[in-house]
Amino acid sequence: MNFVIPNFAPAIPEIALLILASVVLIGDTIWSKRCQNATYYATQLSLIIVGWLIVDSFTVHQIVTFDGSFVRDTLSDVLKIFTVLIALGIFLFARTSMQEKKYGSGEFYVLGLFAILGMFVMISAYNLITLYLGLEIMSLSLYAIIALHRNSGVAVEAASKYFVLGALATGMLLYGFSMIYGATGEINFDKIAAVIATGQVDHTVLAFGVVFVVIGLIFKMGGAPFHMWVPDVYHGAPTAVTLFLGTIPKIAAFAMVYRLMVEAMPGLLKDWQQLLIIVTVLSLIVGSIVAIAQDNLKRMLAYSGIGHVGFILLGFIAGTFDGFASAMYYVLVYAITGLVGFGMMIVLGKGRQEFDRIDDFKGLNARNPWLALMMLFAMFSMAGVPPFIGFFAKLMVIEEVVKAGFVWLAVVAVITAVISAFYYLRVVKVMYFDVPEDTTPIKAVNRTTQWTASFVAIALLVFGLIPSGFINLCYNAVALTH
Amino acid sequence: MTFETFIFYLLGFIAAASGLMMITVKNPVKAALWLVLAFIATAGLWILAQAEFLGLVLILVYVGAVMVLFLFVVMMLDINLVVLKEGFTRYLPIGAVAALATFALIYMVVGPDRFGLQAFPAPTPLPADASNTKMIAVPLYTTHVYAFILAAVLLLVGIVAAISLTLRRRPPKEVQYQDIDAQVKVQAKDRFEMIKMAPVVEPEIKKEEKEE
Numbered sequence: 001m002n003f004v005i006p007n008f009a010p011a012i013p014e015i016a017l018l019i020l021a022s023v024v025l026i027g028d029t030i031w032s033k034r035c036q037n038a039t040y041y042a043t044q045l046s047l048i049i050v051g052w053l054i055v056d057s058f059t060v061h062q063i064v065t066f067d068g069s070f071v072r073d074t075l076s077d078v079l080k081i082f083t084v085l086i087a088l089g090i091f092l093f094a095r096t097s098m099q100e101k102k103y104g105s106g107e108f109y110v111l112g113l114f115a116i117l118g119m120f121v122m123i124s125a126y127n128l129i130t131l132y133l134g135l136e137i138m139s140l141s142l143y144a145i146i147a148l149h150r151n152s153g154v155a156v157e158a159a160s161k162y163f164v165l166g167a168l169a170t171g172m173l174l175y176g177f178s179m180i181y182g183a184t185g186e187i188n189f190d191k192i193a194a195v196i197a198t199g200q201v202d203h204t205v206l207a208f209g210v211v212f213v214v215i216g217l218i219f220k221m222g223g224a225p226f227h228m229w230v231p232d233v234y235h236g237a238p239t240a241v242t243l244f245l246g247t248i249p250k251i252a253a254f255a256m257v258y259r260l261m262v263e264a265m266p267g268l269l270k271d272w273q274q275l276l277i278i279v280t281v282l283s284l285i286v287g288s289i290v291a292i293a294q295d296n297l298k299r300m301l302a303y304s305g306i307g308h309v310g311f312i313l314l315g316f317i318a319g320t321f322d323g324f325a326s327a328m329y330y331v332l333v334y335a336i337t338g339l340v341g342f343g344m345m346i347v348l349g350k351g352r353q354e355f356d357r358i359d360d361f362k363g364l365n366a367r368n369p370w371l372a373l374m375m376l377f378a379m380f381s382m383a384g385v386p387p388f389i390g391f392f393a394k395l396m397v398i399e400e401v402v403k404a405g406f407v408w409l410a411v412v413a414v415i416t417a418v419i420s421a422f423y424y425l426r427v428v429k430v431m432y433f434d435v436p437e438d439t440t441p442i443k444a445v446n447r448t449t450q451w452t453a454s455f456v457a458i459a460l461l462v463f464g465l466i467p468s469g470f471i472n473l474c475y476n477a478v479a480l481t482h
Numbered sequence: 483m484t485f486e487t488f489i490f491y492l493l494g495f496i497a498a499a500s501g502l503m504m505i506t507v508k509n510p511v512k513a514a515l516w517l518v519l520a521f522i523a524t525a526g527l528w529i530l531a532q533a534e535f536l537g538l539v540l541i542l543v544y545v546g547a548v549m550v551l552f553l554f555v556v557m558m559l560d561i562n563l564v565v566l567k568e569g570f571t572r573y574l575p576i577g578a579v580a581a582l583a584t585f586a587l588i589y590m591v592v593g594p595d596r597f598g599l600q601a602f603p604a605p606t607p608l609p610a611d612a613s614n615t616k617m618i619a620v621p622l623y624t625t626h627v628y629a630f631i632l633a634a635v636l637l638l639v640g641i642v643a644a645i646s647l648t649l650r651r652r653p654p655k656e657v658q659y660q661d662i663d664a665q666v667k668v669q670a671k672d673r674f675e676m677i678k679m680a681p682v683v684e685p686e687i688k689k690e691e692k693e694e
Contacts (some may be wrong), residue, residue, distance in 0.1 A: 003624045006627070006628075011628075018635060022638075025642065062573045066627065066628035067624075067626070067628075068626040069626070069629060070628055105646070107642065107646035110642060111642060111643065111646070113541060114635070114638075114639045114642070117635065118639075126628075129572065130629055131630065132630060133629055133632040133633060134632070135638060136575045137632065137635055137636050139640055140639050140640060140643060141639050141643070143643070144639075144642070144643030144646065144647060147647055148646060148647070150647070179592075183599070202596055202601075204591055204596065205591060205592075205596055208587075208591040208592075217507065279585070305497055479555075
């Protein structure tokens, strides 16, 4: 037996995150009675340490270790850094929200850290088993985080719905994995790609596996026609958790789709492209039409998120590395914009009531002009109004899909983008032109969240005015990866 | 048909039939017992496929430990069967159509045409002294060590989630905890107070009442 100790160095951020999360888990039971905020600060410190470790060892090469189950490349580093940055914001908002709504406990932060560990594992997965385990670590933490607010019936209902449908999606995904393993006899992504490239594999079995894998992936991403859980879960979960659900898991899901479709099955492009076209068109339509009827902002953003999944998949349909880079750019922009969109409900949500109906925003300009302006930035960016970053995200994706020859898809995307602009602009209209019933000024819950939300909202404008740096980062990351 | 194939089909039939019974039977305790039978039949199939260790572990761990625990839980919970069964017959036709269509598709792909003995010949039997346990253990702790640790993390997350969802810390007034710090720190004046009280004066009883 000849066994070489694997190279641990590339996985140091993951190892550090696991150790720190375990320390926070044990520490929380000791210090939670004496000082309330210790867990929060320990969590943020852990994230900063992990983020620094990634930046410090930033790589431009592909390093595979643990016998081909772990990969470290530029793509994974960039995605992980953004995950950490957005997670810092999420925990900041979440703490404020939980203090204001009088619930929550240290487990939120511990499970949050474990969810982020799961995302890291997914982003760096290089074989089917690792990918699956990362997905499960993330999902299990998320189910529990939603149900943590036990006194709220809707939250528990949302959690059980998410759990049951998530388990079904996992079953689909695993069945697809088993077919791919059955046809190729390999679990490592590069070896699967090599076996498929030889052309000596039964194509029907592979295509059959791809169908199940795509169903599982779209389920987890929340694209139509497997989107049924998204609005209920986003709506039922407390706002702090919705903020978590609606942002960084999408980044990990992007990585999952990239690793499976692009790195493991580039030879089956024609098969998954067709499936993704169906999913994309349905997602775009559902995301733009159904959202119009919603009067709850969380539900509306959930449906708009389904539409955004459609846009992200457009980049994959293009089937070129520039296309994948544009999808990556889109998913990062979406996650950052979501931080402001959902975060604003926390910043304005003083007291125990949730501030999540569109009517709550009535006449916000008269009650708090600065935050109304920040909300306007977020809505304009999501709608894709030119000076904001969301415009460039949509533009890049549509440009790549046109280059790949799918003009009709681009037309569908533009039409649905115009329809969805209606409901984003309705929020703006409600804030600026409707007369509020209660004209007393609203103050932000606290200064920190107000300035964080403002900072991110202004960043949406700044990176919209000078977009090239961020776009180049994504294009270079993908270019260096393959 | 060789004896081996006969055993294979027999165990396969038992596994499929008990799986079907498990989801259709009304009583949850009986459903759990059908699941036990499905596990035992599956264990037999695995042993037939020369995975002796896995087959035995399936019986020891799943049948012996997990299912017994599960039965305890099912017996202790008061599950309302009427609510659970609601809508079963209403959705049965469409469910049956979907299931049959999916089954037909799966059979076409996974059926004997593609996964038959011509495509995948039966493996040569292992020598009598081959150690099944070692064949699993060595890759598990070397090649797949990363996945092994991740599985441990997954279990840890499961424990944290289960405890945080079920542990209810009651307010201190509801449950009496012993707070040793407070007991040690306590001073006489915290517990014991001298109070000067005014003498109690008996109210005068009216004369008329006394006469009565």
